[in-house]
Amino acid sequence: MIKQVSIFLENRAGRVAEITEMLAGMGINLDAISIADTESYGILRIIVENPEQTCDFLRKRGVTATLTDVLDVNVRHEPGGLARILKIFADNSITIEYIYTSMSTKDGYASIIIRVEHPEEAEELLRAAGYTLG
Amino acid sequence: MKYYNEAIETMPRDAMRALQSERLRNTVERMYAYVAPYRRLMDEAGVKPSDIRTIDDITKLPFLSSENLRENYPLGMIAVPREKTTRIHASSGTTGKPKVVAYTQHDVDVWSECVARCIVSAGAGENDVIQVAYGYGLFTGGLGLHYGAENLGATVIPTSSGNTLRQIEMMIDLGSTYLCCTPSYALYIADTMEKNNIPVELLSLKGGIFGAEPWTEEMRREIEKCLNIKAYDIYGIAEITGPGVACDCECQNGMHVNEDNFYIEIIDLVTGEPLPDGERGEVVFSCINKEALPLLRYRTHDISYITREKCECGRTLVRLMKPSGRTDDMIIVRGINVFPSQIESVLLSVKGVSPHYLIIVDRHDNHDTIEVKVEVSPEIFSDKIRGLQSYAEEIQRKMDSVLQISAKITFVEPGTLPRSEGKAKRVIDNRKLYT
Numbered sequence: 001m002i003k004q005v006s007i008f009l010e011n012r013a014g015r016v017a018e019i020t021e022m023l024a025g026m027g028i029n030l031d032a033i034s035i036a037d038t039e040s041y042g043i044l045r046i047i048v049e050n051p052e053q054t055c056d057f058l059r060k061r062g063v064t065a066t067l068t069d070v071l072d073v074n075v076r077h078e079p080g081g082l083a084r085i086l087k088i089f090a091d092n093s094i095t096i097e098y099i100y101t102s103m104s105t106k107d108g109y110a111s112i113i114i115r116v117e118h119p120e121e122a123e124e125l126l127r128a129a130g131y132t133l134g
Numbered sequence: 135m136k137y138y139n140e141a142i143e144t145m146p147r148d149a150m151r152a153l154q155s156e157r158l159r160n161t162v163e164r165m166y167a168y169v170a171p172y173r174r175l176m177d178e179a180g181v182k183p184s185d186i187r188t189i190d191d192i193t194k195l196p197f198l199s200s201e202n203l204r205e206n207y208p209l210g211m212i213a214v215p216r217e218k219t220t221r222i223h224a225s226s227g228t229t230g231k232p233k234v235v236a237y238t239q240h241d242v243d244v245w246s247e248c249v250a251r252c253i254v255s256a257g258a259g260e261n262d263v264i265q266v267a268y269g270y271g272l273f274t275g276g277l278g279l280h281y282g283a284e285n286l287g288a289t290v291i292p293t294s295s296g297n298t299l300r301q302i303e304m305m306i307d308l309g310s311t312y313l314c315c316t317p318s319y320a321l322y323i324a325d326t327m328e329k330n331n332i333p334v335e336l337l338s339l340k341g342g343i344f345g346a347e348p349w350t351e352e353m354r355r356e357i358e359k360c361l362n363i364k365a366y367d368i369y370g371i372a373e374i375t376g377p378g379v380a381c382d383c384e385c386q387n388g389m390h391v392n393e394d395n396f397y398i399e400i401i402d403l404v405t406g407e408p409l410p411d412g413e414r415g416e417v418v419f420s421c422i423n424k425e426a427l428p429l430l431r432y433r434t435h436d437i438s439y440i441t442r443e444k445c446e447c448g449r450t451l452v453r454l455m456k457p458s459g460r461t462d463d464m465i466i467v468r469g470i471n472v473f474p475s476q477i478e479s480v481l482l483s484v485k486g487v488s489p490h491y492l493i494i495v496d497r498h499d500n501h502d503t504i505e506v507k508v509e510v511s512p513e514i515f516s517d518k519i520r521g522l523q524s525y526a527e528e529i530q531r532k533m534d535s536v537l538q539i540s541a542k543i544t545f546v547e548p549g550t551l552p553r554s555e556g557k558a559k560r561v562i563d564n565r566k567l568y569t
């Protein structure tokens with residue numbers, strides 16, 4: 001299980017650019033990124049090397065940011081790779097809030113970020129099924 | 135019919151002053167005898183009923199404001215036993231509690247006559263078909279115009295507000311000759327007709343009696359052009375009686391005040407001293423012919439001026455010019471009074487919501503909109519979209535039930551809204567309602 005940094009985005013042109021520039025200025029590299037948006041605001045979700053430090057850094061600059069537990073699962077980059085995981089969740093009635101993928105693949109594995117309601121339970125199930133997690 | 139009550143409406147000034155003096159003396163005596171909170175105020179001011187002999191002595195009396203109604207909520211200021219009242223109305227106050235007003239049958243009759251005078255002064259008569267599209271209910275607009283039109287003997291169509299297409303259908307099919315509603319709703323009706331390709335020629339309208347919210351001369355001209363009518367301004371607030379306190383005549387150059395019942399003063403905003411005719415200040419009204427709630431020297435927070443110059447219509451009644459602003463931060467949206475403090479208390483009632491907000495009032499297609507910008511706080515922010523959305527929905531639900539307004543809630547970054555140091559700008563009104 002890893003920590004994701006979740007960031008509030010006001011619905012205003014250029015706000016995402018401002019935040020990613022702040023992170024770049026601190027030399028923070030983004031391993032994974034996703035944006036969810038509604039008509040009036042958005043949420044930027046990122047995976048970084050030092051989430052606590054990054055979250056503090058952003059808060060000091062007036063950004064509303066919070067840490068969220070998510071699963072970082074290594075999935076074989078092949079047809080059906082994700083489907084097998086989702087089946088395990090479905091069989092065990094685990095509800096998925098959202099899923100996104102990381103920027104890179106390594107040794108034929110892709111890193112997938114999954115947010116579920118009870119991450120401990122989900123992590124145990126995946127480890128029992130032979131998956132490695134970040 | 136030129137006047138509804140010619141004797142009063144064209145009364146020589148001296149006779150009017152004598153009538154006002156007598157009515158004021160009676161009212162002060164009753165207020166002192168039966169309204170304990172008012173007696174205390176008079177005692178504190180060192181004034182006795184016997185000090186009030188002519189209408190000019192009114193300046194010796196203390197001022198009243200919505201604060202006095204709030205302190206004595208709901209009916210602590212009435213001068214008759216509750217059993218003698220026959221009607222209750224209410225309008226929103228600065229806090230959660232409304233301002234409750236009560237009437238005896240005498241008060242309802244006087245009110246109806248005043249509205250009837252207004253309708254005649256706006257050119258209508260007993261043969262007219264009057265469509266009342268003000269809201270009916272606790273709001274004084276609907277029932278106020280209704281009783282006035284009925285008193286006159288006109289045909290009343292009580293459509294109330296809303297359901298605009300049916301409103302237009304009734305207006306066409308029944309040949310309504312006068313429309314009574316808020317000026318913004320009149321424009322909305324005109325817009326709806328245009329959008330639905332309903333030609334204005336199908337209407338039999340001659341005039342409209344519009345009020346309950348501020349409007350400009352530009353709006354008047356626009357309504358007159360779009361609906362091909364003459365648009366008359368009517369003034370009134372619930373605490374005094376409701377619509378019918380004052381109304382335009384055919385000259386459309388100031389609203390004649392029914393001053394045999396509602397005595398008007400203009401006072402200096404800072405010192406509270408009475409100002410001479412023609413000078414702008416806060417409008418203060420005294421109900422000198424009311425039984426249940428005869429508020430005296432009640433501060434309306436409206437800013438305007440009066441004139442006693444001769445009017446071409448022949449009425450001698452003093453004229454109140456269109457208010458040019460407010461002394462408080464009340465906003466009027468679709469005829470409903472809204473105070474920023476009410477919105478603030480709704481926000482504070484939702485756990486975790488920041489007290490920093492900005493209200494933006496706008497008008498699109500002649501429809502008023504309210505947007506409330508709220509700063510997001512770490513307590514309510516979560517990584518899930520429906521997290522913040524559920525807060526927005528909760529705020530919206532509460533606004534709807536407390537204020538009867540639907541507002542759009544927008545979350546903004548913390549620290550970006552003005553802080554309440556001194557007098558923070560809590561409201562941006564883009565409608566430009568005052569000239």
Ligand SMILES: [Zn+2]
Nearest residue numbers: 383445447449
């Ligand atoms: Zn006149």
